[in-house]
Amino acid sequence: MRRILTVAMAGVLVAGGLMAWMARADEFTTEDQERWQGEFMSVVKEGRALWTSGELGTNGVACAQCHPNAANTHPETYPKFQQQLGRVVPLRDMINWCLQHPLEGQALALDDPKMIALESYITYERRGVKLAPGKH
Amino acid sequence: MAEHRWSRRGFIRAAGTAAAASALPLSVVEMAFADPARNFRIAYISDAHIQHIRGTQFVRNWDRGLIRAVAECNLLTPAPDFVVFGGDLAQLGTKEELDHGAEMLSALKYKTYHVMGEHDYYLDLGEYWSELFGPHWHSFDHKGVHFVILNSVLTYDDWTHNRWPSAQQRMLEMAGLDNPNGSPFMVGEKQREWLRKDLAAVDKSTPVVVFSHSPIQKIYKGWNFWTEDADEVQALLKPFRKPTVVYGHVHQIQYNQIGNIAFQAVMATAWPWPYPETYAQAEPDFPPITVPMNRANPFFERDATGWQGIDVEAGRVTLNYRLFNNTDRTIGFDPAKKRPVDRDFPDKDKRIPPQDHF
Numbered sequence: 001m002r003r004i005l006t007v008a009m010a011g012v013l014v015a016g017g018l019m020a021w022m023a024r025a026d027e028f029t030t031e032d033q034e035r036w037q038g039e040f041m042s043v044v045k046e047g048r049a050l051w052t053s054g055e056l057g058t059n060g061v062a063c064a065q066c067h068p069n070a071a072n073t074h075p076e077t078y079p080k081f082q083q084q085l086g087r088v089v090p091l092r093d094m095i096n097w098c099l100q101h102p103l104e105g106q107a108l109a110l111d112d113p114k115m116i117a118l119e120s121y122i123t124y125e126r127r128g129v130k131l132a133p134g135k136h
Numbered sequence: 137m138a139e140h141r142w143s144r145r146g147f148i149r150a151a152g153t154a155a156a157a158s159a160l161p162l163s164v165v166e167m168a169f170a171d172p173a174r175n176f177r178i179a180y181i182s183d184a185h186i187q188h189i190r191g192t193q194f195v196r197n198w199d200r201g202l203i204r205a206v207a208e209c210n211l212l213t214p215a216p217d218f219v220v221f222g223g224d225l226a227q228l229g230t231k232e233e234l235d236h237g238a239e240m241l242s243a244l245k246y247k248t249y250h251v252m253g254e255h256d257y258y259l260d261l262g263e264y265w266s267e268l269f270g271p272h273w274h275s276f277d278h279k280g281v282h283f284v285i286l287n288s289v290l291t292y293d294d295w296t297h298n299r300w301p302s303a304q305q306r307m308l309e310m311a312g313l314d315n316p317n318g319s320p321f322m323v324g325e326k327q328r329e330w331l332r333k334d335l336a337a338v339d340k341s342t343p344v345v346v347f348s349h350s351p352i353q354k355i356y357k358g359w360n361f362w363t364e365d366a367d368e369v370q371a372l373l374k375p376f377r378k379p380t381v382v383y384g385h386v387h388q389i390q391y392n393q394i395g396n397i398a399f400q401a402v403m404a405t406a407w408p409w410p411y412p413e414t415y416a417q418a419e420p421d422f423p424p425i426t427v428p429m430n431r432a433n434p435f436f437e438r439d440a441t442g443w444q445g446i447d448v449e450a451g452r453v454t455l456n457y458r459l460f461n462n463t464d465r466t467i468g469f470d471p472a473k474k475r476p477v478d479r480d481f482p483d484k485d486k487r488i489p490p491q492d493h494f
Contacts, residue, residue, distance in 0.1 A: 071412075
């Protein structure tokens, strides 16, 4: 019995070692990169759909009405001192402010998939711009 | 240039009696300079985007902008000869929106001319708008100036008539400013032929002022800050000594000079738009002479919105931007520089940090 157990344990160790060997942390393929980019872009696409939707708030107003292509949102400047809120905030607090006021809707939880999608879209439209945290 | 060209000429800054009293002497002084037969004042309100929610509910924010512009416009002393509404009265072109907007505009004490915007047009191709406000394009003469109103938001017939399963869908597609399914604005061959004939009867020394919704120049196609046949329309204006185009649609201060044609944009009462060059993925051809409006602060609901008083002096226009939450701006044609010039921020080193857009 003990011998069987030992053999089984050894098997588990070998299999575990084998798996660790197969998935090396520092190696990935072009296919991996394409898949990951695809995952990201699918969330960007969801974000764009929310951005242009009149359903996000309660009054039919869409984010894109004031921010075509998410322009004038300045994701590269966050976190920053938002003078009107009187404290340093991440972009998500400003997204929620817009949802609550111009869109007359409810704030989203900061980890809500919709929030992640909106942030993904905003940031994607701003790709290539240098980070400038705190900038006004 | 003479100082009086730029003075506020009695525009009332607010409804307060103190403001009214301080404005009065100015207007008296101005009358000494003005040649009433040639110089006059008009007012310009644009881009109200009245948006229906349901039943009797409309988006409060946009309603407030138009109501305020109308109320302030009614306080002008001396009164304008007429008012122009520059298009996009509605958001999605419905009867509810056009009726609600028309009712608010009916409080204006002055004769009002209307320009067609794409948000008024693409539901029923301007049919109900026309019932309320008249022809899509026409011209008239006033105190020696030939005014032309264009419908510059037409587009390719195939897009308008064959692309979309419903009128509502067509309207929604054109309503999205950054929507890649949209289509470039144009005046179109039929209207250009009308304009050619209309202008043929006008002496070339007569000042011509065109009111259009889109810019009649090519700035950024991605947001339809663009008129596809702008070059052809500009060619019709080129023989005139003093042509000016005043346009809406862009929700921001813009001005430009192309040859002898001066261009000036008007503000929206509803919301401001970013300048196209701030979109990191775009390469727009932006008028380099424009000193931008301040970057909008959304915590002030009416920031970077407003309306315009326009002085027409010897056929050239000076726009007095009446900005609800900002310091007013005055931009007018400078005969010496032969282009529009900003009165307060003419040089780069005089600009203030909020005018830095990025």
